[in-house]
Every structure is written in C-alpha cells, then in structure tokens.
Amino acid sequence: MVIVGNDPATVEADLVERRLMCPDCLSALVPWGFARERVLKDGLVLRQRRSICPEESCGKTHVLLPEDCLARRHYRAEVIGEVLQDVFVGHKSFEDVARLAGVPPDTVFDWLRCFRRNAVVIARHFARWLAALLPGRALPERRGPAAVHALEMIGAAAKAASLSLRTRPPWSWASKMSGGWLLSNTRSPWPLPD
C-alpha cells in the first residue's frame, strides 16, 4: 500500500515516470495493472492502480491508495476523522454522530473501538512525525483520555506537515502518515514501543 495524491492522471504520470518509491526498499515502482474497483459510500469510484517493485530482492506489489481514503474503509478519511473528533472531543453520542454523518451506527462503533484501542500508539506515532517535522519543539502533553490526545497529535502533526512540506487536508495527512492503515483491525503500521 502506497498513499498517493487524489488526481489519477498525476498518479499515473508519477508511476510511469518512476517517481513513486517502494516503501520496503525505496526502489522506483513500475505499473502492475489495476486492483478491483471499489465504490465508496459517497459514490466515489476507486479504480486503484497497482504497482510492483522491480528490485529482484524485493519484488513486492503495492496498491496505490488516494490520500483522502484509508485502507479497507468505505468512507473518506475526512468523514471518519470528523466522527472521531465529534465523539471523543465534542462528547456527542455516537448514535447522534452516526445519524448526522449518515453512517450506520455499527460502522461508527467499529471506528471508535479501533481508534480507542490503538490510541496510545497512534499518539506516539504522530508525536514522532511532529518531532521530525519541527525538531526541538516541545510536544503537546497528554491532558485527557488517550483518544483525545491521539487526535491532538494527529492535528498537530498534520499542521506541521502542511507548514513544512505541502498543504493537504489534515485527514489526508493522517492517511499518508499512517500508510493508509490508521484504522486497521488486521494490520498495525505502528512501531513497537521504545
């Protein structure tokens, strides 16, 4: 999985001109067909590009996922992020948030459970991003529940990345910085504890 921009034409040009790198060995990826089409709940059709690493010792294939999406989630990252924010920071009930967002309550419940379960490692992961992007700056201290702190760290890291690298919406940065696996039930992109 490699997170790329939202414009398919730009992604295609980057892939063909070998500007996208294999996350495992940093070789330039080459085109490798398409993954099965996915339709998100808001109607966005994703015809996901696949790529392969030409390096003989690696040879891994990678799906290219647009940055406003998360792996294996059927809603855009921004919708998911706003739901997390409204429940954990806004203290709204998940049933109300689900209704207002037009998302089934079971789906929202799963997002909340997954985020809460990984909140400590998520906060640590984004703290590392923040420290790398703004070296020497003091990191925000945890003042409340782990999930709230994790959201603060995501927000701070995304802001730092938009300032230092290029402007993207915060939840696109969250997707990019977690390799698309921010809310995964089956795979952990998080480093082992120090």
Ligand SMILES: [Zn+2]
């Ligand atoms: Zn590789």
